[in-house]
Amino acid sequence: MTRIVHTSDLHFGRPSVSEQLDCMEESVRGLTPDAIAVSGDLTQRCSAPEFEQARSYLERMREIAPVLVIPGNHDIRWLGAVARNLGLFGRQAHEFKYSRYFRYISKDLSPTLEVPGAVIAGINTAHGISRGSLTRRFRDLGVIGHVKRRDVEEVAKAFEKADPDAARIVMIHHNPVKGERTGRHGLANTKEALRSFSELGAELVLCGHDHQEAIHTLESLEETAPGLVISTAGTISNRVRAGRPSSFNLVETTEQDMGITTYSWKTGAFRPSKQRVFRRASASGRV
Ligand SMILES: [Fe+2]
Ligand SMILES: [Fe+2]
Incomplete structure (x- = not known):
């Protein structure tokens, strides 16, 4: 069995809750995962002190298992995004936009990790205000993300x-997938992206951003990406959706099945609160 802890939206800075972060570290240690996947929004305001805290927490997590991390929309610098969009400063604007992430976390915005039983291809979807992420919904401007064609090609190579x-x-x-409470999509090119992932043989998509945990399956995605499961990790911070606790997800795969369990914060600990198990599409061909 391969175990992957999937957590997201730690939002170091004012929203972070150290008791929950410490507790998650202990829970993750106890789960003995093969990998830890962190799907962005490490910081709240993209500040250097927030990134320092995020980096030291990720180092603690790396003592438990290999960590794969990507940026979220809170981890990029706005001026760079605007300058880039206006065609100013070119490469320099790109460097500025991700400069803190590059400095404190990684130079690689779309890293890949393979462990026995699973390969995880990370894609950076946080580009700030950019052509691919334009939306008519003003409040989503600069918040929404998109999947770039070039990154899909990198996923194809990693899978090959x-x-x-x-x-x-x-x-x-x-x-x-639209958040249950927010009613908002995070991606500007959802259908195209999911179809591409599905065509490449992806079985699972890990994401965050919505701050509400969810496990979506083929039933709701039949038209665009049959067979794809989506694990949305909640947040580990006080930026929770009304009435929802902080949470992270655990993915467990065997040759036959893929299970996702949500661990939610309740009375001072993270406890399993929801679980779904899917038969892997590839399992049907096996003897
Ligand atoms: Fe977030
Ligand atoms: Fe986000």
Whole structure:
């Protein structure tokens, strides 16, 4: 069995809750995962002190298992995004936009991790105000993300290189399925992105951004991406949706099945609160 802890939206800075972060670290240690996937929004205001805290927390997590991390919309610098969109400063604007992420977290915005039984291809969907993420909904301007064609090609390469039996997983920051409470999509090009992932053989998409945990399946995605499961991790912070606790997800895959369990914050601990198990599409061909 391969175990992947999927957490998101830690929002270091004012929203972070150290008791929950400490507790999650202990819970994750106890779950003995093979990998830890962090789907963006490490910070609240993209400040250097917030990134320092995020980096030291990720270092603690790396003592438990390999960590795969991507940026979220809170982790990029606005001026760079605007300058880039206006065609000013070109490459420099790009460097500025991600400069703190590059400095404190990683130079790689779309990293890949393979562990026995699974390959996870991370894609950066946080581009700020940019052509691919334009929306008529003003309040979503600069918040919404998109999947770039070039990054889909990188996922294809990562999947080609991976062990044929490894579960194919894509990680993005923005939620491709509407949040239950927000009623908002995170991605500007949802259908196209999900279809591409599905065509590449992805079985699971990990995402965050909505701050409400969810497990979506093929029933709701039949038209665009049959067979795809979506794990949305909630937040570990006080930026929770009304009435929802902080939470993270655990993905467990075997050759036959893929299970997702949500661990929610309740009376001082993270406890399993919801679980769904799916038969893997690839399992039907196996003897
Ligand atoms: Fe967030
Ligand atoms: Fe976000």
